[in-house]
Amino acid sequence: MKMKTDDRSNVPKVRIAIIGMSNVGKSALTVRYLTRRYIGEYRSNTDLLYKQTLSINNTLVDVEIVDVCCTSNNIEQFPEEPIYWADACVVVYDVTSKSSLTYAIDLLKTVHKLRSQNPMPTVLIGNKADLEHLREVEEIEGRTAAIQNNCSQFLEVSVAENSLSIYSVFDLLINECRSTVSSTQKTRKFSVSKMIGTLIGNSNGKISNSPSNGGTVVVCHKSDLYKSRFLKRRQNCTKTGSL
C-alpha cells in the first residue's frame, strides 16, 4: 500500500543508535528486529544505517537505526556523533563476556554525560543468553547495571532465537521517545537522513505493515559517515541495499 507524500508529513521519525563492544551481536539484533530474521555473519568495520517505516500500535513511524560498528574496544575512541544524533540508545553486551558489560556500563555513562542537557531513553540488552555454558555475566549484574544507569528497560535475549521480547523492547522504546521526538524534529540542527537521503533512495513512499520488508540499509565507513557533517561523505559510502 502506498501513501501520498502529503499523507506522510506527520509520520514521526525515531532514530536509534545500537552501541556496544565488538562482536556482542549489534548487527544481528538490528536485523532481527527489522526483518524477524537471524543472519549469523555480518561485515564488520562499517556502520550501517537502516531506514524503515514500521507500523507500531497501528501507527506509522519512520525508524532509523544506526548500527555502530566497534573497531576499537577503547571507550575513549567511541565516536560521539551517533549519541548526539540519536533519539534513543540501545546498549548491547554479551552475557559470555564480562568485559563487554564493563564496556556497556562505560557507554551508558558516556551517553548520560553527553546528553545531560537533552536526555534520551536508554535500554540495556544482554545478548547470547543461549550460550549458558559460557556465561560470565549473571542476569542480576546486567539488571543492576541497567537500574544504576537509568535505563528504561533491561533484557537478556538470544538474538539467535526468535523471541517476542526482542520486538517489544524496540516497540516500547520507540513509543517512549515518539512524543518527545515529534516536538523536537522541527528544530534539529542537522539530519543524517537528509544528508544521505539521496543515497538511500526513495524509501519515503514505502509503507511496511510487515516489518520484514520495505526498508533500506546504507553501508558507510564510520569515519565517512560521522567525522564530517558535510555532503561530500556521499561519495565515500560503499553500498546501498534493501532489507
Ligand SMILES: Nc1nc2c(ncn2[C@@H]2O[C@H](COP(=O)(O)OP(=O)(O)OP(=O)(O)O)[C@@H](O)[C@H]2O)c(=O)[nH]1
Ligand atoms: N550464540 C549466539 N551467537 C550470536 C547471537 N547474536 C549474535 N551472535 C553471533 O555473534 C557474532 C557477532 O555478531 P554481530 O552481530 O556481527 O556483532 P556486532 O556487535 O555487530 O559486531 P561488530 O560489527 O564487530 O561490532 C556473530 O558470529 C553472530 O552470529 C546470539 O544470540 N547467540
